Amino acid sequence: MEGVDYLADERKKTEFDVEEMKIVWAGSRHTFEVSDRMAKLVANDPVFRKDDRVMLARKDLFKNTLRKATYAWKRINELRLSEEEASKLRSFVDEPAFTDLHWGMFVPAIKGQGTDEQQKKWLPLAYKMQIIGCYAQTELGHGSNVQGLETTATFDPQTDEFVIHSPTLTSSKWWPGGLGKVSTHGVVYARLILDGQEHGIHGFIVQLRSLEDHRPLPGITVADIGMKFGSGAYNTMDNGLLRFDHVRIPRDQMLMRVSQVTRDGKIVQSDVPRQLVYGTMVYVRQTIVQDASIALSRAVCIATRYSAVRRQFGSSNGGPETQVIDYKTQQSRLFPLLASAYAFRFVGEWLKWLYTDVTQRLQANDFSTLPEAHACTAGLKSLTTSVTADGIEESRKLCGGHGYLASSGLPELFAVYVPACTYEGDNTVLMLQVARFLMKTVSQLGSGKPPVGTISYMGRIEQLMQCRCAVKKAGDWLNPNAVLEAFEARAARMSVSCAQKLSKFSNPEEGFAELSADLVEAAVAHCQLIVVSKFFEKLQQDIPGKGVKRQLEVLCGVYSLHLLHKHQGDFLATSYITPKQASLANDQLRELYSQVRPNAIALVDAFNYTDHYLGSILGCYDGNVYPKLYEAAWRDPLNDSVIPDGYEQYIRPLLKQQLRVAKL
Numbered sequence: 316m317e318g319v320d321y322l323a324d325e326r327k328k329t330e331f332d333v334e335e336m337k338i339v340w341a342g343s344r345h346t347f348e349v350s351d352r353m354a355k356l357v358a359n360d361p362v363f364r365k366d367d368r369v370m371l372a373r374k375d376l377f378k379n380t381l382r383k384a385t386y387a388w389k390r391i392n393e394l395r396l397s398e399e400e401a402s403k404l405r406s407f408v409d410e411p412a413f414t415d416l417h418w419g420m421f422v423p424a425i426k427g428q429g430t431d432e433q434q435k436k437w438l439p440l441a442y443k444m445q446i447i448g449c450y451a452q453t454e455l456g457h458g459s460n461v462q463g464l465e466t467t468a469t470f471d472p473q474t475d476e477f478v479i480h481s482p483t484l485t486s487s488k489w490w491p492g493g494l495g496k497v498s499t500h501g502v503v504y505a506r507l508i509l510d511g512q513e514h515g516i517h518g519f520i521v522q523l524r525s526l527e528d529h530r531p532l533p534g535i536t537v538a539d540i541g542m543k544f545g546s547g548a549y550n551t552m553d554n555g556l557l558r559f560d561h562v563r564i565p566r567d568q569m570l571m572r573v574s575q576v577t578r579d580g581k582i583v584q585s586d587v588p589r590q591l592v593y594g595t596m597v598y599v600r601q602t603i604v605q606d607a608s609i610a611l612s613r614a615v616c617i618a619t620r621y622s623a624v625r626r627q628f629g630s631s632n633g634g635p636e637t638q639v640i641d642y643k644t645q646q647s648r649l650f651p652l653l654a655s656a657y658a659f660r661f662v663g664e665w666l667k668w669l670y671t672d673v674t675q676r677l678q679a680n681d682f683s684t685l686p687e688a689h690a691c692t693a694g695l696k697s698l699t700t701s702v703t704a705d706g707i708e709e710s711r712k713l714c715g716g717h718g719y720l721a722s723s724g725l726p727e728l729f730a731v732y733v734p735a736c737t738y739e740g741d742n743t744v745l746m747l748q749v750a751r752f753l754m755k756t757v758s759q760l761g762s763g764k765p766p767v768g769t770i771s772y773m774g775r776i777e778q779l780m781q782c783r784c785a786v787k788k789a790g791d792w793l794n795p796n797a798v799l800e801a802f803e804a805r806a807a808r809m810s811v812s813c814a815q816k817l818s819k820f821s822n823p824e825e826g827f828a829e830l831s832a833d834l835v836e837a838a839v840a841h842c843q844l845i846v847v848s849k850f851f852e853k854l855q856q857d858i859p860g861k862g863v864k865r866q867l868e869v870l871c872g873v874y875s876l877h878l879l880h881k882h883q884g885d886f887l888a889t890s891y892i893t894p895k896q897a898s899l900a901n902d903q904l905r906e907l908y909s910q911v912r913p914n915a916i917a918l919v920d921a922f923n924y925t926d927h928y929l930g931s932i933l934g935c936y937d938g939n940v941y942p943k944l945y946e947a948a949w950r951d952p953l954n955d956s957v958i959p960d961g962y963e964q965y966i967r968p969l970l971k972q973q974l975r976v977a978k979l
């Protein structure tokens with residue numbers, strides 16, 4: 316039945332002001348209004364339809380993406396949208412496309428690494444999309460280890476040019492999004508060679524295709540790298556391969572904000588500090604953390620709504636069966652993910668602030684907080700994307716068999732999201748960077764240089780090594796100080812334990828390699844502490860709206876206590892808590908699940924996602940799941956005919972025992 320809200324009873328149970336929670340989730344009333352307007356604009360425009368995406372063959376899929384991206388650009392111009400509105404509109408189109416790399420990597424690379432003249436020359440062209448750019452760093456044989464890249468940029472003083480060359484097969488650029496079929500230009504990373512001497516990896520703006528007929532320029536071989544994981548998903552993107560055969564570019568196309576090559580082929584450092592480049596990295600990683608909260612909240616919204624619709628067992632006297640959301644096992648899998656989505660939203664918001672703070676400090680030549688900010692963004696990128704990828708898959712399982720249908724939206728969401736664990740830094744490699752920072756911090760304790768920002772708890776190391784948990788009853792775990800101290804003591808003790816083990820090795824690098832798995836665990840503990848503490852900080856703000864703050868307190872409790880329960884081995888092994896206190900934490904966690912239950916639907920409604928954006932029959936707002944699943948099945952191309960194509964050729968000969976004469 317159209318217009319009936321099958322989740323209305325659930326919505327009546329809500330104990331807080333959902334409209335106010337929408338503002339909290341969006342970050343501000345202004346952001347909420349912009350998002351709401353852009354989401355509806357996209358949802359109501361048939362060009363942005365995406366329910367057929369998983370069934371399209373690659374070429375049709377790609378052409379359709381080109382159409383959507385170009386049409387979106389047309390609408391952005393027609394409606395004179397601001398940068399904020401345009402970026403929201405693109406995100407609600409919800410389809411990976413060359414534009415993501417153009418706006419997300421190519422433009423920021425020129426802004427961050429180009430001189431003022433270079434920015435003046437290239438940015439206006441990029442802003443109007445008169446050129447389309449990609450970010451070409453990774454090679455077939457080299458990804459995480461950027462210093463191992465093989466592409467060369469050799470300066471030719473005779474012609475005042477760089478010669479860009481791919482000396483081996485493994486030096487072929489491999490993966491850059493937008494490169495395969497669309498980009499006209501790329502920021503290409505290559506090994507700088509001056510007078511036979513190597514000078515490290517630098518970025519170069521290289522034109523790849525003709526602006527007249529789109530053909531690759533002489534010396535350039537470029538193509539798509541082929542189908543990727545899943546249907547639809549990231550296959551809308553033309554990730555590409557690229558080889559250079561002695562391609563010449565003018566000297567002024569090396570990005571020279573930090574290092575410059577002079578006319579006579581000398582390298583000089585500009586007065587711009589090298590550390591400025593890290594500012595861009597902090598920016599990109601904070602957007603990844605924001606995206607993690609969005610992807611996780613989408614999956615959780617689908618799983619929560621469907622869990623309230625789906626019923627199994629427990630019928631008495633012919634009454635309805637039990638809603639699966641009422642099973643404690645379902646709650647213990649689902650509600651921590653719901654709480655994580657909110658936790659990541661708030662830590663992402665804080666990272667945005669951190670980026671502004673870092674930028675201002677860099678401009679004032681203050682680099683003191685940079686190592687901490689760098690470690691913190693690397694760690695949070697790694698933590699939030701890993702949890703989100705696993706959380707989307709868990710949400711799929713929470714939807715039982717129907718979660719496996721493409722129309723649930725979850726398989727495609729997983730396939731499109733999971734590479735976030737790899738790009739912009741492999742998650743394990745990033746956690747190892749955090750671990751290095753932690754080990755350095757521990758080694759400097761007592762040197763008179765107090766740890767700052769998210770690592771400042773290490774300044775209280777003596778207290779954190781000795782203190783014991785004071786919890787006596789389950790309710791004591793609601794005290795933020797008790798929870799924070801538990802996470803601080805665990806993180807500090809794990810780091811110190813690693814440092815002690817490391818000190819036994821005569822060669823520290825060998826020790827680091829040997830202990831790397833333990834070091835990653837210590838880094839994860841540190842990053843979980845950051846998320847927990849930022850959630851508590853959020854709760855200290857003035858949060859208006861009936862019952863809104865109360866719900867967030869419950870979610871914060873769920874987030875922290877589920878981590879404590881899941882990692883209780885760490886907390887017990889570091890002797891901060893006793894088995895009895897671990898058990899009390901779990902009792903409190905169960906109690907919190909009961910408090911989330913009546914509000915679960917409203918908590919996912921607060922994300923304010925349109926049915927178009929969710930792209931899931933199981934997650935639709937009205938909960939009218941079954942008729943929609945039934946209708947969707949009939950729309951599958953296999954159901955175009957009752958008798959399938961291939962019946963005469965294969966099924967009939969099989970059934971009639973005529974395989975010897977069949978044309979197979």
Ligand SMILES: Cc1cc2nc3c(=O)[nH]c(=O)nc-3n(C[C@H](O)[C@H](O)[C@H](O)COP(=O)(O)OP(=O)(O)OC[C@H]3O[C@@H](n4cnc5c(N)ncnc54)[C@H](O)[C@@H]3O)c2cc1C
Pocket residue numbers: 416450451452453457458459460489490491492549554734737738739740741742743744747
């Ligand atoms: C969808 C997608 C889009 C991409 N887009 C772009 C793009 O636009 N531009 C671009 O330049 N690149 C792009 N990339 C490439 C991406 O940045 C790299 O894949 C990424 O940096 C990881 O590098 P890798 O593939 O070499 O992995 P590897 O480093 O080879 O990882 C393989 C395994 O080795 C482990 N490992 C590696 N080093 C260490 C170590 N020191 N210690 C312990 N373990 C280690 C990793 O944890 C992993 O388990 C994209 C990749 C994907 C999947």
